Amino acid sequence: MEPADAARLGPERVVRALPPRLLLLPLLPLLLGRGLRAAASASSSGAAAEDSSAMEELATEKEAEESHRQDSVSLLTFILLLTLTILTIWLFKHRRVRFLHETGLAMIYGLIVGVILRYGTTATSGHDKSLSCTQEDRAFSTLLVNVSGKFFEYTLKGEISPGKVNSVEQNDMLRKVTFDPEVFFNILLPPIIFHAGYSLKKRHFFRNLGSILAYAFLGTAVSCFIIGNLMYGVVKLMKIVGQLSDKFYYTDCLFFGAVISATDPVTVLAIFNELHADVDLYALLFGESVLNDAVAIVLSSSIVAYQPAGLNTHAFDAAAFFKSVGIFLGIFSGSFTMGAVTGVVTALVTKFTKLHCFPLLETALFFLMSWSTFLLAEACGFTGVVAVLFCGITQAHYTYNNLSVESRSRTKQLFEVLHFLAENFIFSYMGLALFTFQKHVFSPVFIIGAFVAIFLGRAAHIYPLSFFLNLGRRHKIGWNFQHMMMFSGLRGAMAFALAIRDTASYARQMMFTTTLLIVFFTVWIIGGGTTPMLSWLNIRVGVDPDQDPPPSNDSFQVLQGDGPDSARGNRTKQESAWLFRLWYSFDHNYLKPILTHSGPPLTTTLPAWCGLLARCLTSPQVYDNQEPLREEDSDFILTEGDLTLTYGDSTVTANGSSGSHTAPTSVEVSRRTKGSSEEVLERDLGMGDQKVSSRGTRLVFPLEDNA
């Protein structure tokens, strides 16, 4: 029965048993595939004597078993792909080849396997049977079907666009290697995003927080709007020249703008890490990419939620627009709060229990709490991935300080492995999807337009924003940095996950195909061009993150004339925005002492009438050993006020205690806790003049000279 016929039938609906080729197959049920087999075998072993339809049952059982095997094979394909990627990337690292990152390689292998699956496997014909029945006019989440007296339960997988019901390609293998798009969002992205948040604890991130927030929020919004409008122009053009075969609304264009605005400079950052490129640039790029992922997710769901009342649902409607803005703000702040709250709860739990005696329990708790953020946010209708990001940042900023040394390395390594596997999995899937995905809409005009649009969209926020930021920044973002940021606008896992999430309509399919090509192009070309670009733009490499400004620098020479102490105070003050200073001193004086074992005792920072509370909340360690406690990111962002304060409570030098960062990609360098009192500080200042001055000038990053 043709779907056209079915549609004409009116109340007499069609129930069609077909191979699930049209909607993307969820991968996970493959792990559960034996359920059916077990049920089938149970019925055959249990009641087969009485049942005459044993043969038919056996056939069902065989089919289920076969399906389970195929599922295993397809997952195995991905695992072998990843294994191959790992081995090749080892070879590359071994030989110091830098033009291809592991993600790029994963895509290439994915492409190859995709080609083989597409053209090497024969199209198997499905068992396409139709049955018609009457049906109420809504879909239920579960169906119970009576087949020869046996009841089979079916669960709703999703809707299929009617036009696609018959565009059949009966290739089982292609279907098997196609994942449910929600796998990316709910299983693969969270570890990636959490890891990003958890490794944001770089002191340079906080030093550049203002600029990063500006790039992430304003930048993404500007980029989304510009790309959306440009693409709307392209779509109009396509309509005129007759290249458009289905609807493509303005909201679709804006959605594409949001999807493609999520940058993911994974290859650039890997090379930065390896070459020890400039740490401030690294912080800017990394921070921007992490936060704009969150912005892009929320932005895209706000755009989807834009549904004006009335018939003309694609015209502008002020009420709907403000509702969308409200949704954006609501989801974003809600997810942020969820993440932060879970992080704070974890910090409190790890602070007030002695869980650190049992690293296994501690690590498990940490993992569970971080996961619960995701679920909590999803349960409340917020976005789990965004919540996980902020949870990661909070965990790194507070909880990390309370963990035992072993748990620190355990948690880092655990999430590092998960992140590595998930990321390479996504990229190899992308390569595969180019050939195995069966609903591609290649539109050359749209694709070329999109490339131009993302270029212009990025240019339109990097340069103007940098200009405005430079007005306020003490350490200007030089032209070479701006060019490098412009260049590093790669698109990656997030854009892909957002685009594949919904490929039901023609417009979305075209977007998906275009996004895929943009990811390929940017990852390969930009990834490969990073090293030449770095040297062409004269960006310093081989920087020791602790000793970044080269001593032969002009501004350094000038500043060294001042006393190191005053230079330090002044520069820091000039550098930090008042808002940030406010936050920093609040964080340092109240939040850190409450949530961690570090910082000054609350008894000194809280007003006297809070004495009892302060004593309860302050960690006994602060009293036990009047030494500066663990802190890793405070020594570069001390303001003058803080300096005075810390003179009083002896945490001045505030070097981090050395966690055991054995992870090779981590640039953090162990620093020992020194100086524990004012005298020690004096000694420190006197003894290591070179050291202190270099620490002072670290704050004055000579960006101007490169411009």
Added chain:
Amino acid sequence: MEPADAARLGPERVVRALPPRLLLLPLLPLLLGRGLRAAASASSSGAAAEDSSAMEELATEKEAEESHRQDSVSLLTFILLLTLTILTIWLFKHRRVRFLHETGLAMIYGLIVGVILRYGTTATSGHDKSLSCTQEDRAFSTLLVNVSGKFFEYTLKGEISPGKVNSVEQNDMLRKVTFDPEVFFNILLPPIIFHAGYSLKKRHFFRNLGSILAYAFLGTAVSCFIIGNLMYGVVKLMKIVGQLSDKFYYTDCLFFGAVISATDPVTVLAIFNELHADVDLYALLFGESVLNDAVAIVLSSSIVAYQPAGLNTHAFDAAAFFKSVGIFLGIFSGSFTMGAVTGVVTALVTKFTKLHCFPLLETALFFLMSWSTFLLAEACGFTGVVAVLFCGITQAHYTYNNLSVESRSRTKQLFEVLHFLAENFIFSYMGLALFTFQKHVFSPVFIIGAFVAIFLGRAAHIYPLSFFLNLGRRHKIGWNFQHMMMFSGLRGAMAFALAIRDTASYARQMMFTTTLLIVFFTVWIIGGGTTPMLSWLNIRVGVDPDQDPPPSNDSFQVLQGDGPDSARGNRTKQESAWLFRLWYSFDHNYLKPILTHSGPPLTTTLPAWCGLLARCLTSPQVYDNQEPLREEDSDFILTEGDLTLTYGDSTVTANGSSGSHTAPTSVEVSRRTKGSSEEVLERDLGMGDQKVSSRGTRLVFPLEDNA
């Protein structure tokens, strides 16, 4: 429409949309729940203007969203349960409370939450709509349903027994917290089992390999057979007194015997570990429990596969019986081969690449290869869980030696965390299932019978087998050890996973309920009674695994008279069975040198004509530094022949190099590589007489004295 009516309809079949209350809900789709939401929202944003049924769509979308939220909430429930368990168990460990293990605690919390869910939540009425349609006489894996012109795809969940179609309890919450049973088998068990295999690398395991294999294979078979027969008697009795309301075949009884024969003395072993109880007893118990899990899985599927031809499918049929035996042997050896091969491949890869410079890559590779074992076995129709077990053992025995120090701790910690989470998850689920599972069949007679049967079944293999083993063993298994093994017959995760896998028929439901109660009882009572039992049976605690036999021992005194060298050789020879000696020398001379960086160079062990091959395969390290290389389990199982051999190639003392076993539960103690040549050995013998003699007598474990 009642199912009875439906059955009478003949060709006019029934398609019924009902809340999925009858089959267990797969949990994982909850993670994918947003797929539907996205699809629904896409259709509403994309084509809503043209569609008049926008309201209905909105309802579907809302429903999907609501369902996704409920899924998140239910998973969150489990995570909070686990968090609570972790915090409480920390308190217990902190206060050195030993009567309750974390798994027991997880069950208690699960029970409490189960009671709340069962009696605290109101029964919500589902949307039970029926639609009838014609249908072919077989079930398809996918249905396409036309609802008001929209096509919805449904996938087959499984069969529902007709009698159960209307035994409705419309409680959404209970349904939500009920997992697909295959989750246990395909997601939660593999990390548990792999971890068990990966931590089997205890030298005492290999020392007792023969006995462990006997207990695991013969013991499980005997236990299964005895329990099956006893239960068949119980079932007959129930039939006579009218307690049985449905069919219960002999194969069902045997299946129950197989399911319940999988012991899991997790609480006993945890206490052994904590108190450092006797290492040989530990090895016997741990080894038995790990291997009998594998035996029980394969045994149960062989019993399910027993399907005699003809009508009377539950009578004895020799052909079917031998087919079942063949299936058992085939699946077991196939799974074993899969696991071993993947382990060997991983060992070769890690040996011949320098992957150990990049621990992240190495860990990821290790993880992927171990996972691929599972998939490979499933794809070939073998049992993934069993393959994973043997893969773990091989990885520990070979690959582990090739890993970098960091990867060793990374892999150990990774799998430790996964194992911990999975195990406690299963146990808390068990607690929950007692109240939320809706198909319990409590039969007091069957339950009491089962308790008696498992007691007799265990007694019937522990004591006779120990008697026969003692005939051959130099170090007898004393009465106190036999009693302790008898006592430690706990049932745990594996029995539960096997029992819940199929609860379609009345017999299986009764078995499931009984298994649940047996697990509860054994984990709580036996777990709590372990410490008293240990002292009552006079089993030594506080044993240093390297220095186990107390110097004040009789046999020790006698043997000390001999030269330490001869004592060592003789005792080892007497202890080890010839088969094992053969395997050991093959492993030591060929496999270890080929697969790892340790052992004697192949050039000395292989015949001369294999010279070239030997040079290729031998690790360069063996030539570079003519020192004994990493080995951790060889010093206790050297035979006289080995001793002579090793004199020649200078690996005599064969102390393990110290891996970094930072995991607190690991009892392995770092030992430094000493003596690298014959002279060093002499020095060693001369200098540390006490040390050497204690090492010599380590082989003579005075079990007789405790008897």
